Amino acid sequence: DTEVTQTPKHLVMGMTNKKSLKCEQHMGHRAMYWYKQKAKKPPELMFVYSYEKLSINESVPSRFSPECPNSSLLNLHLHALQPEDSALYLCASSSALAGSAPETQYFGPGTRLLVL
């Protein structure tokens, strides 16, 4: 099973709302990622978790808060977002870890977020 799943598929929220995006993988991967992607642009890295610990945070605003409850799950908590945060949010996982040989990264289908 080489699948990463994400929920919800679509999300519309106001600037005062709190919501969460969820990601799950059952491939035994120990690295999980959150990316933000605008139309026809490359994915922009937000967070990387290795062995359930945050290893990379690409200077993302605090209105985005990641959480890794266990090795299969990754959440992204959203609060007080801005309209410019509207984008496709992609989760990915990989068996590679820092310092090890790189491995393929598998993407989930994404959550399309619209902030009004």
Place this chain on the structure above:
Amino acid sequence: GENVEQHPSTLSVQEGDSAVIKCTYSDSASNYFPWYKQELGKRPQLIIDIRSNVGEKKDQRIAVTLNKTAKHFSLHITETQPEDSAVYFCAAVDGNQFYFGTGTSLTVIP
């Protein structure tokens, strides 16, 4: 950090012709180079990859070449079909860090 440049940004070809997309990278520590295809509204999907100890890899109509000395790698699609139309991203990878190119929007004209 790594800087990946990708060209062209848009590419139109007639069905049956070949398409070539080129990427350059800056960090010699990068040692894995995947290519992703992303159709409209869908997730990026790996189509082919190459590691730094290999110069060329082929999978049916798709091939990738790597020149480590010059720090560039290319995607070659032969006998293009309309379903090849998508945005293609290259990436250079060091450990668990993926650095993506800016993308190429490929249109195959029937």
